Amino acid sequence: MxxxxxxxxxxxxxxxxxxxxxxxxxxxxxxxxxxxxxxxxxxxxxxxxxxxxxxxxxxxxxxxxxxxxxSVAAELAHAAREIDRLGTARSQLTVATFTSGGRYLLPGALTRLTAAHPGSVVHVRAAEPEDSLPLLRQGAVDVALAYHFDGPLPGLRGPGPDVEWLPLMEDPLHVVLPETHPLADRPVLDLSELADEPWVLGCLKTEAYLRRYAERAGFSPEVRGSTTDYFFARSLVAAGAGLSLIPTVALTPSLPGVRAVPLAPPAPARHIGAAVLRRSVRPPVSTLIAALRECAEGAAAAGSGARPAQPSAASPEGPS
CATH class of the missing domain: 1.10.10.10 (Winged helix-like DNA-binding domain superfamily/Winged helix DNA-binding domain)
Structure with a gap:
């Protein structure tokens, strides 16, 4: 044994x-x-x-x-939560989310969830995908709101039948420029036009992504600053420190002194989705997933710049 x-x-x-x-x-x-x-x-x-x-x-x-x-750890954690629920009529639900996506999608989804399941107690913890997806497999969270770029889901060692990835939306990255920049009024920009510009970034993972796309455009970007906060990065752009590459969902709230311009295809984008354990989906989890989809579709319909999820984003070299 x-x-x-x-x-x-x-x-x-x-x-x-x-x-x-x-x-x-x-x-x-x-x-x-x-x-x-x-x-x-x-x-x-x-x-x-x-x-x-x-x-x-x-x-x-x-x-x-x-x-x-x-799998064993997840089953034991799930069993412990089920036992805890035996002593109370209130359903417990834990959601892990990355910051910008959570701020953009989660409040509206939680409003719908609590309306449908008023007895639910929701716990939210901030975590990047490389942390939240392992937490999901371990049974520490019920839902992981996460993203990937054009590679596999981070934080998972490979495909597995236990995790289901549910695409929600595509989150195109925009170039953010000072509003006084000569290219700020352009409707769309090609990355090659920005070869001589300095850059400041709001996410360490974005730097690797920028370098890959810049290499395809024929240049190596000069990165003058890397932060872990997209709003801070936009503030640095407004101060003239450089340009930045910012996802659509991180462009709010608006900031004076900067403009966000879409990139010409093939434009880089984040693929946002929710991950759940197949065996532990229960009514509050299903309701939350449906609410997240409604919020994502509503954002796309409102002309936010985000797009409905594409089928190609459903299985990013990871869980089916």
Missing amino acids: IDVQRLRVLRCVAEHGSFNRAATALHMTPSAVSQHIAALERSVGARVVDRSTRGVTLTQAGRIMVGAAE
Whole structure:
């Protein structure tokens, strides 16, 4: 029989990449961690990690077992929440969301949710997708409002039948310029026209995205500043520090002194969606997903610049 504690240790080793760091996180000794892994390998009849001087990496069997460990953790967390609900008529729902998408979509969706399920208690925690999606698989949250660019969903080690990705909207990125800039009145811009401009960014992940698109346009951007706040980045643009690449949902509230101009196709965009665990979808979760879709469709219909989700965004090299 496979011991649940040993699965927990393996998952921690996979997360931290070494026995020593896993031992610190688990408040164990490295020797105890090694013994747990050795016992797990004996019980499954296969090596689950490859050991080297650079740390440890998962074998194919190890990856399978980590997936099982995440499923077990999610099931136990789900069971604990169900037991908690036995003592109260109030349904508990936890939502993880990235900041700009949560500010844009979540308030209206929560209003609809509480109207349909007045006894629900909703907990909201801010988390970027690379954190919220693992939390979902672990059963720590019921819904993860997340996004990806033109690659796979972050924070997931690969496809899995447990997570369902539900596309909500496409969130095109705009160039934000000082309103006095010679190109500020243009209806659309090609990125190649901005090859000589300095840049300030409101998200560290946006820098890698900008560099990829700039390379396609034939230049290497000069990045003078990186922030973790889109409003701050727009403030720097207004002060003349450079241009910025900002998603549609982060263009509100408006800021004096700047203009946002769409990029010519193929324009970069974020794909926003909600992730849920298939086996734990219950009426409040279904209601919230439907409400998020209504809010996304309403924003697109109002001419915000956001677009309905495209089918191609449904399975971004990750969960189906």
